Amino acid sequence: MSASPDPASPSPPDAAERAPFVTDVEVLVERLRRLLGDGAVETGREQREACSADVYGRGVTCAAVIRCGDAGILAEAVRLVTASGCHVVPRGAGLSYTGGYLPVAEHSVIVDLAPMNRILDINPEDMTLTAEAGVTWAQIHQALQPLGLRLPFFGTFSGARATVGGGLSNGALFFGTARYGTAADAVLGLEVLLADGTRLRTGQAGFRQASKGFYRTCGPDLTGLFLHDAGALGVKLQATFRLIEAPAATGFASFAFADRGAAARALSAIARAGLAEDAYVFDPQTTARNMAGTSTRQALATLRSVARGQGGGGGLGERLRGLAAALRMAAVGRRAVPSGAWSLHVVCAGASLAALRADLVRCRRLAGAEGGREIADSVPRAVRASLFPNLNAILGPNGERWAATNAKVAHSDAAAMLAAVDATLEPWQAGMAEHGISTSLVLIAIANHAFSVEPVLHWRDEWLPIHRQTAEPDHLAQLDTPSADPAARAMVGEIRAALVGLFAQHGAASNQLGKLYPYMEALEPATADLVAGLKQLVDPGGAMNPGVLGLPRRP
Numbered sequence: 001m002s003a004s005p006d007p008a009s010p011s012p013p014d015a016a017e018r019a020p021f022v023t024d025v026e027v028l029v030e031r032l033r034r035l036l037g038d039g040a041v042e043t044g045r046e047q048r049e050a051c052s053a054d055v056y057g058r059g060v061t062c063a064a065v066i067r068c069g070d071a072g073i074l075a076e077a078v079r080l081v082t083a084s085g086c087h088v089v090p091r092g093a094g095l096s097y098t099g100g101y102l103p104v105a106e107h108s109v110i111v112d113l114a115p116m117n118r119i120l121d122i123n124p125e126d127m128t129l130t131a132e133a134g135v136t137w138a139q140i141h142q143a144l145q146p147l148g149l150r151l152p153f154f155g156t157f158s159g160a161r162a163t164v165g166g167g168l169s170n171g172a173l174f175f176g177t178a179r180y181g182t183a184a185d186a187v188l189g190l191e192v193l194l195a196d197g198t199r200l201r202t203g204q205a206g207f208r209q210a211s212k213g214f215y216r217t218c219g220p221d222l223t224g225l226f227l228h229d230a231g232a233l234g235v236k237l238q239a240t241f242r243l244i245e246a247p248a249a250t251g252f253a254s255f256a257f258a259d260r261g262a263a264a265r266a267l268s269a270i271a272r273a274g275l276a277e278d279a280y281v282f283d284p285q286t287t288a289r290n291m292a293g294t295s296t297r298q299a300l301a302t303l304r305s306v307a308r309g310q311g312g313g314g315g316l317g318e319r320l321r322g323l324a325a326a327l328r329m330a331a332v333g334r335r336a337v338p339s340g341a342w343s344l345h346v347v348c349a350g351a352s353l354a355a356l357r358a359d360l361v362r363c364r365r366l367a368g369a370e371g372g373r374e375i376a377d378s379v380p381r382a383v384r385a386s387l388f389p390n391l392n393a394i395l396g397p398n399g400e401r402w403a404a405t406n407a408k409v410a411h412s413d414a415a416a417m418l419a420a421v422d423a424t425l426e427p428w429q430a431g432m433a434e435h436g437i438s439t440s441l442v443l444i445a446i447a448n449h450a451f452s453v454e455p456v457l458h459w460r461d462e463w464l465p466i467h468r469q470t471a472e473p474d475h476l477a478q479l480d481t482p483s484a485d486p487a488a489r490a491m492v493g494e495i496r497a498a499l500v501g502l503f504a505q506h507g508a509a510s511n512q513l514g515k516l517y518p519y520m521e522a523l524e525p526a527t528a529d530l531v532a533g534l535k536q537l538v539d540p541g542g543a544m545n546p547g548v549l550g551l552p553r554r555p
Contacts (some may be wrong), residue, residue: 128212462496
């Protein structure tokens with residue numbers, strides 16, 4: 001069985017891409033050193049190679065990596081890079097896996113936004129927060145918690161390191177997503193650095209007399225143009241978000257189903273009713289991997305958080321409820337989900353215990369209508385108890401690598417998409433068994449109108465730099481380091497390409513488009529012309545992260 005090659009791993013540059021820029025790059029690097037300082041311009045081979053690889057694959061090794069915490073100086077640096085004929089590639093935490101920041105040519109300069117890590121303003125009266133692009137979701141959550149405030153969507157599983165800029169460029173979702181949508185849905189305005197060094201503000205902050213970025217759509221929604229763009233249109237410098245009051249009460253429920261169809265229908269029913277902040281389904285394989293990947297130390301830390309009241313402090317009543325929940329979790333242990341079951345997990349939240357209980361009652365009724373049997377709520381309770389844990393899960397419990405894919409569809413199309421995924425994977429089963437490749441599946445509710453189907457591929461293969469840099473050394477030491485397996489890797493690439501092609505055929509949406517998912521070629525002609533025109537307007541030389549979104553790339 002074969003499919004088109006995986007498009008997210010750029011090919012090595014040919015002579016035409018190497019030769020014309022070598023002298024210019026050397027001159028550029030010296031100019032950048034004078035502007036930024038020696039320590040802010042990295043040209044060591046090992047560091048350049050590490051920054052030119054993501055969780056899935058390697059790109060062409062960039063010419064330099066620059067880091068700058070001053071927006072004005074960074075603007076001049078970007079202007080120098082594009083004026084020299086080189087590419088600008090924005091990079092956040094480096095935790096993506098669709099080639100979004102993988103350079104396509106050697107004459108590329110990666111802009112590492114880690115130094116732009118300040119929360120610039122928290123305004124409880126206006127219910128807004130402004131943060132630089134290198135700020136993590138964990139930073140924001142920790143800053144807001146003492147104030148009793150929160151973002152609506154408030155982070156990803158990788159939020160300990162995942163950044164605002166990366167999330168807004170790639171469609172970040174998870175915590176709060178079942179009620180509030182994705183990260184982009186909470187944004188009021190942006191400051192974006194264009195290819196020529198221009199700093200552009202969107203939302204109300206883009207008006208000459210405006211002093212606050214409190215509103216998004218006075219006139220056309222310019223903020224939306226730069227969201228989920230994979231860095232094709234500019235470098236995000238900062239974002240302003242709307243805030244909500246942190247819920248007064250949070251509760252959990254989990255249900256076991258005999259089959260996927262029933263679990264998926266229950267997920268849709270709960271999502272349509274707007275009952276949960278988080279709502280997701282794990283297949284039996286995902287549950288088994290999660291249980292296998294939880295160490296005793298992690299389990300004890302989670303129990304401590306639960307006993308403290310879901311990590312949020314609170315009064316005596318909350319602490320007593322947390323202690324009782326921790327005792328139940330300890331008793332249930334790894335038997336929380338019956339073997340072989342599809343499990344649906346929900347997190348509900350309300351302004352009062354009465355409101356919370358009412359939502360949980362409705363969740364139980366809707367899940368029960370599809371044959372769901374309530375089980376211990378250990379999974380969602382544990383996930384919320386340690387919101388932003390270490391990132392050891394960047395590898396599987398036995399050191400294997402993984403690559404996720406995703407298709408967002410309407411609820412009414414979910415069953416057809418799931419059946420199509422089955423049909424697409426079926427011809428690969430023999431080859432997958434031969435090469436030790438397995439799959440798992442996660443289903444996620446996005447607000448009340450979208451259903452995310454997320455097949456994940458797992459295989460043993462050599463680790464990439466980001467795996468070693470991200471997982472804890474003690475954790476890595478416990479794993480069996482795998483050898484390179486080019487054959488398995490190639491098959492994973494073909495299967496991934498087949499799934500991505502299937503999603504496009506069904507007109508599905510996807511997040512984390514990068515260089516993997518078709519975008520321009522999937523658009524209606526008039527829409528594609530508009531996007532191409534916008535790219536030409538803000539980046540006429542095509543210097544900003546060429547290759548993403550299927551936009552034409554320059555030499």
